[in-house]
Amino acid sequence: xRRTFWQSIATPVITTVLYFVVFGGAIGSRMQHVGxxxxxxxxxxxxxxxxxxxxxxxxxSIAIYFPIFTKTVYEILSAPLSAMETVFAYVAAAAxxxxxxxxxxxxxxxxxxxxxxxxxxxxxxxMLLTAVAFSLFGFIIGIWAQNFxxxxxxxxxxxxxxxxxxxxxxxxxxxxxxxxxVNLLNPVVYLVSGFRWSFYGTGDxxxxxxxxxxxxxxxVCLALIWWIFHTGYRLKP
Amino acid sequence: MQPIIxxxxxxxxxxxxxxxxxxxxxAIERQEIFALLGPNGAGKTTLISVICGTVGMSSGxxxxxxxxxxxxxxxxxxxxxxxxxxxxxxxxxxxxNTVSFSRGLFGCWPDPAYIERLLRxxxxxxxxxxxxxxxxxxxxxxxxxxxxxxxxxxxxxxDEPTAGVDVNLRRxxxxxxxRLRDMGVTIILTTHYIEEAEEMAxxxxxxxxxxxxxxxxxxALMRKFGRRQxxxxxxxxxxxxxxxxxPWNVELDQEGQVLTYGFDANAESTGISxxxxxxxELGIDFKDLDTSRSSLEDIFVSLVxxxx
Numbered sequence: 001x002r003r004t005f006w007q008s009i010a011t012p013v014i015t016t017v018l019y020f021v022v023f024g025g026a027i028g029s030r031m032q033h034v035g036x037x038x039x040x041x042x043x044x045x046x047x048x049x050x051x052x053x054x055x056x057x058x059x060x061s062i063a064i065y066f067p068i069f070t071k072t073v074y075e076i077l078s079a080p081l082s083a084m085e086t087v088f089a090y091v092a093a094a095a096x097x098x099x100x101x102x103x104x105x106x107x108x109x110x111x112x113x114x115x116x117x118x119x120x121x122x123x124x125x126x127m128l129l130t131a132v133a134f135s136l137f138g139f140i141i142g143i144w145a146q147n148f149x150x151x152x153x154x155x156x157x158x159x160x161x162x163x164x165x166x167x168x169x170x171x172x173x174x175x176x177x178x179x180x181x182v183n184l185l186n187p188v189v190y191l192v193s194g195f196r197w198s199f200y201g202t203g204d205x206x207x208x209x210x211x212x213x214x215x216x217x218x219x220v221c222l223a224l225i226w227w228i229f230h231t232g233y234r235l236k237p
Numbered sequence: 238m239q240p241i242i243x244x245x246x247x248x249x250x251x252x253x254x255x256x257x258x259x260x261x262x263x264a265i266e267r268q269e270i271f272a273l274l275g276p277n278g279a280g281k282t283t284l285i286s287v288i289c290g291t292v293g294m295s296s297g298x299x300x301x302x303x304x305x306x307x308x309x310x311x312x313x314x315x316x317x318x319x320x321x322x323x324x325x326x327x328x329x330x331x332x333x334n335t336v337s338f339s340r341g342l343f344g345c346w347p348d349p350a351y352i353e354r355l356l357r358x359x360x361x362x363x364x365x366x367x368x369x370x371x372x373x374x375x376x377x378x379x380x381x382x383x384x385x386x387x388x389x390x391x392x393x394x395x396d397e398p399t400a401g402v403d404v405n406l407r408r409x410x411x412x413x414x415x416r417l418r419d420m421g422v423t424i425i426l427t428t429h430y431i432e433e434a435e436e437m438a439x440x441x442x443x444x445x446x447x448x449x450x451x452x453x454x455x456x457a458l459m460r461k462f463g464r465r466q467x468x469x470x471x472x473x474x475x476x477x478x479x480x481x482x483x484p485w486n487v488e489l490d491q492e493g494q495v496l497t498y499g500f501d502a503n504a505e506s507t508g509i510s511x512x513x514x515x516x517x518e519l520g521i522d523f524k525d526l527d528t529s530r531s532s533l534e535d536i537f538v539s540l541v542x543x544x545x
Contacts, residue, residue, distance in 0.1 A: 071325035075384070078289040078319050079342045080311040232293050237251060 008097065009104060012051055016105045019047055020112040023169060037200055040113035045196040046168030047109070048102045049130065053163055053188070055101055056131050057155050060094035060138030065151055068143065068234070077236060083229035090139055095131035102127055115199070122207075123198035129214050130191055136221035143234050162188045167196075172204045187217060239303060240264035241392060241423050242288065247297035249283055249447075257283040259447040260297070265392075265425060270418055272438035272455075273427040280447040281427040282322065285394050289319045302391065315343060318390035322397040322427075324377045326384075328370040332361055335369060336383045343388035352387065358413065359383050375406045382413070393417060395426040399433060411437060431530075435459055443540060450540045462539070466529050467509060469496040472522035479519055485512050496523075502530075 024040035031039045067073040076086060109115060117123055145151040166172075166188030172180055183189055184205075194210025197203035203210065228235065242265040249258040257280045265271050275281045286292035288299055290310060299306045301313035327335055336352055356362045359379045364372060369380060378398075385393060395414070399407045414424050414437060428434055434441050435455055442452040453461070474493035485508060487498045500507045516523070 067327075070327070071321075071323060072327055074291045074319070074321060074325060075339060075342060077291045078314060078317070080314040080344055081342070082311075236291065236293050 009101065012055065012101050013104055013108055016047055016051065016108055017112075019043070020109065024112055036202065038113065041115060041200075042171075042196075043169050044106070044109045044113065044115060045199050046192050048105050048127070049166075049188070049192045049195055050163050050168050051105055052098050052102050052127065052130050053134050053159055053191075054155060055098035056094055056134035057138035057141065057159060059097050060090060060135040061142035061145065061151055061155075063090050063094055064139055064142035065145055073235070083225075087136075087139065087225055087229075091132060091135040094135040094138060095128070098131045098135070099127055102131070117199050118201045119198040123195065126191070126195045126198055126210075126214075129211075129218070130195070133214055133218045133221065136218060136225065140221060140224050140228070143228055159188075162186050163192075167192045167204055187213060190214065238267060241267045241302055242425075243300045244284075244288070245298050247284070247287065247299060248295045249280075249287060249292070250295045257447050258287070258294075261444075261447070261449055263442060263449055263452065265423060266440075268418060268421055268423055269439040270414060270424045270426070270437055272434035272441045273425065273444055274429065274431065274434050274441055275427070275444040276429060279444045281444055282396055283447075284444070285319070285396055285425070285427065289317055289394060290314055291319075315388070316391040318385035318388065318393045320381050320385045320393070320395045320398060322400065324374070324381060326369045326377060326380060329368055331366055331368055332356065332372070332380055332383075333365040335380065336387050339384040340387040343390075345388045351389070355383050355386055360409070374401070375403060378402060378406065382410075386417075390422065392423045392425070395424065397428060398426055399428070399430070445540070464530075465500055465502045467498040467500065467512075468527045468529070469498075469516075469523040470494065470525040471496060472524050475521070479521070481515060481519055482512070485515075487512070 020040065023043055027039075033039070033042075064073075067076065081089075106115075141151065141154050165183060166186050167183075168188075172183050172189060175183060190205055190210040190213035193203035193205045194207050194214070197207045197210070227233070242263070244261055244263040247258050247261040247263075248256070250256050259280075261280075261284060263284075273281050273284065283292060287294045288301065288306065290306060290313075294307075299313075302316055304310075304313040304316075306313045330338070333352070333356070336356065337347065337349075340347065340352065353362065356365055359382060361376065361379050361383060364376060369377060372380065382395075382398075393414075398410055398414075402410070414426070418424055426433075426437065438455050440452060441455050441458050443450045451458075471494055475489060476493060478487065478489045482496075485498055487496050489496055498509070498512060500509065
């Protein structure tokens with residue numbers, strides 16, 4: 001229990017506090033308002049998204065990679081469980097943890113900046129949808145990875161850059177062309193934008209588009225997972 | 238009564254092209270101890286893995302107590318407990334937690350009294366709050382068995398249960414297997430030790446190169462292949478085999494130092510005493526003697542030769 005507390009909860013909270021001190025306090029105080037809100041408040045949705053993405057992928061990928069690595073996965077495969085139940089268990093566990101963290105970070109943020117959430121229902125919906133989508137993605141990475149390096153490479157080389165470029169700390173309107181247009185290919189833009197819309201009613205792209213894009217991502221991940229269980233890829237020779 | 242497991246025309250081809258199981262047909266009777274014998278790479282583990290659901294099959298059918306393992310996998314798997322050859326455990330979990338977790342995974346309600354009895358039976362009770370990583374190899378294997386038995390399975394698979402296990406644990410394991418059988422559990426174990434199969438099993442199936450070569454009652458198989466050999470190390474080397482010993486078909490090694498005599502242990506008269514008497518009369522002394530049973534390797538050689 002104590003181990004879980006320190007590793008899983010205290011660490012991201014401390015990291016987030018650091019972000020607020022540096023970006024919200026030190027730099028943000030010197031910046032003009034973005035999209036009608038103070039910079040400190042502006043980065044809150046982005047920071048939560050950053051945690052949701054990295055935590056969901058990390059939790060889900062290690063959760064399935066480790067049993068495969070230590071071969072204890074045999075027990076899951078030989079248990080009277082359907083593929084859907086197995087995926088549900090892993091994804092729900094990973095998503096629950098990252099949503100809890102996101103809520104803790106949201107709570108921490110209120111100490112640093114005044115927050116007003118315009119559409120709380122949508123905020124929770126975006127949170128859940130993002131957590132599920134990226135836990136599914138993490139589950140796929142965990143099965144695909146053949147060693148610890150590969151397990152770390154996708155989050156480090158793909159997800160973190162996309163999140164930073166995806167408008168976690170700025171509005172993509174601030175980017176010069178052609179980067180602004182190029183960035184529209186970045187899926188994280190739609191997530192952050194939709195999530196920020198649920199807070200402040202404005203986003204870089206239309207909220208419907210954000211939802212559709214996240215839904216599409218979930219569908220693609222589900223299709224891949226269906227294929228994994230159908231062919232037995234790396235799970236079942 | 239229908240067999241508890243029936244395997245028909247089971248084919249398993251791995252992606253590498255290796256045919257691990259080549260149209261296997263096998264029926265396991267209720268409440269028997271069945272030993273699957275075979276050399277390394279014969280397909281023993283693959284056969285078990287397919288039945289338990291950890292490896293997919295290419296074609297064929299497996300019924301577990303009448304349930305098809307593909308269409309009706311829930312009912313089939315709920316009946317089975319599996320102990321792998323390799324120790325694969327969540328090393329950070331405590332003994333109690335990992336065994337209780339297995340029970341839940343197989344859809345059984347928690348039953349602390351049953352888990353306690355199980356851990357006591359396996360001499361794990363004292364270790365229940367220790368993490369798996371702190372246990373010795375033998376204890377870890379006991380945990381594997383406890384996990385497999387946690388959901389009170391009707392069928393228990395033991396893949397090489399005594400490979401690398403000390404005498405105590407082996408004896409405990411054999412006692413446990415017999416007790417389980419008396420309680421109505423069917424046990425299928427794989428081994429490449431013929432003594433183990435002979436000691437434990439009601440029936441023996443021999444598998445090589447993915448094919449079941451024969452299935453037979455243990456007693457019948459031992460009779461069939463119960464050739465034994467008497468080896469005599471001579472006090473003084475012989476230049477040639479004396480004519481008087483020829484009726485026994487004994488063989489003399491090249492140095493003239495070792496005499497070997499093959500006999501059928503189940504025959505009415507083995508001819509050993511007559512041979513030794515005759516040697517005494519001839520003044521051939523020996524300083525050491527040894528008898529050995531035909532090994533599993535010999536059985537394979539004769540079976541595979543017979544098949545081809």
